[in-house]
Amino acid sequence: MKVNNLKNHIAKRSDFTSIILSLSHISFVFFPLLLSTYFDSIILTVISFIWVGIFINGIINLMHESAHRLVFKKKKYCDFLGEFILGPLLITDFKAYRNRHWVHHNKLGSEEDTKFIYKKKIKGLNFIIFFFECMFLKEGISKFIHQFSQGNKTKISLDFFVKTISIQAILFSLIFFSQLLVLNHNLKEIFMNTVLSYVFVYLYSLASLGVFFSSLRAIAEHQVNNNDEHLHGHAILRNLKSNFLTNLIFGSYGFADHATHHEYPSIPSYNLKKLRKEIEKNNDDLKPKKGYFEILKDCIV
Numbered sequence: 001m002k003v004n005n006l007k008n009h010i011a012k013r014s015d016f017t018s019i020i021l022s023l024s025h026i027s028f029v030f031f032p033l034l035l036s037t038y039f040d041s042i043i044l045t046v047i048s049f050i051w052v053g054i055f056i057n058g059i060i061n062l063m064h065e066s067a068h069r070l071v072f073k074k075k076k077y078c079d080f081l082g083e084f085i086l087g088p089l090l091i092t093d094f095k096a097y098r099n100r101h102w103v104h105h106n107k108l109g110s111e112e113d114t115k116f117i118y119k120k121k122i123k124g125l126n127f128i129i130f131f132f133e134c135m136f137l138k139e140g141i142s143k144f145i146h147q148f149s150q151g152n153k154t155k156i157s158l159d160f161f162v163k164t165i166s167i168q169a170i171l172f173s174l175i176f177f178s179q180l181l182v183l184n185h186n187l188k189e190i191f192m193n194t195v196l197s198y199v200f201v202y203l204y205s206l207a208s209l210g211v212f213f214s215s216l217r218a219i220a221e222h223q224v225n226n227n228d229e230h231l232h233g234h235a236i237l238r239n240l241k242s243n244f245l246t247n248l249i250f251g252s253y254g255f256a257d258h259a260t261h262h263e264y265p266s267i268p269s270y271n272l273k274k275l276r277k278e279i280e281k282n283n284d285d286l287k288p289k290k291g292y293f294e295i296l297k298d299c300i301v
């Protein structure tokens with residue numbers, strides 16, 4: 001569809017604004033890693049685990065925005081954010097993710113589509129089974145291994161390995177040394193707190209609940225259900241209504257406007273809604289008809 005002022009929509013906001021918002025969002029998702037070590041409370045540790053697991057999809061969404069080079073004005077800053085920070089933080093080979101994601105855009109709903117989690121059946125009991133598959137890391141481990149598959153070979157790149165180990169070491173040290181500043185515990189206690197926060201609140205949360213919620217997001221965007229919608233092969237391409245909470249969990253960085261993003265992948269996420277409002281009068285497929293929970297309910301019940 002022809003958009004008259006497409007240039008205005010493609011224009012990016014200031015890098016300063018993007019840095020402040022990105023850092024605030026990353027802090028919002030990960031602050032429980034530090035908080036859970038400051039108090040000797042198993043309840044707080046479990047709440048921290050759930051917090052990170054529910055909200056970490058927002059950081060995956062930010063990585064997607066980096067993969068499209070839409071976070072900052074200069075492409076190399078977007079690449080730096082994705083390759084050196086977000087990819088290693090999410091234990092994702094960023095370059096491979098970007099390549100796979102571009103194929104997803106071009107081959108949506110076909111046999112060659114590189115994203116296929118949205119085809120996962122979650123009707124009825126399958127939803128419970130899928131939840132436990134995520135909690136027992138079946139999905140997380142297969143997702144981790146899949147990112148290294150090239151044809152019928154599996155190969156971990158040295159580049160990915162070095163960047164990931166470096167960021168993981170920095171994160172572990174940050175959790176450790178922040179306790180040295182705040183607590184009066186001995187080194188052994190601080191080390192044990194650090195291991196608990198790093199392994200349980202971060203790693204396990206990312207690999208279990210994080211994978212679960214990011215999969216639900218993909219299912220809401222693309223899964224074919226009983227709604228009468230326009231098909232793209234085996235996929236639906238839909239925009240979703242979202243509020244503050246569902247935006248934080250699923251729809252941040254333009255993911256609620258997923259159909260608009262697929263149609264205009266060079267538009268920064270914060271301009272997508274405005275663009276969609278301008279063009280949805282002539283394109284009914286772009287109008288969000290249901291929210292995340294309503295669509296997921298249609299897929300589950």
Ligand SMILES: [Zn+2]
Pocket residue numbers: 064068101105261265
């Ligand atoms: Zn995309």
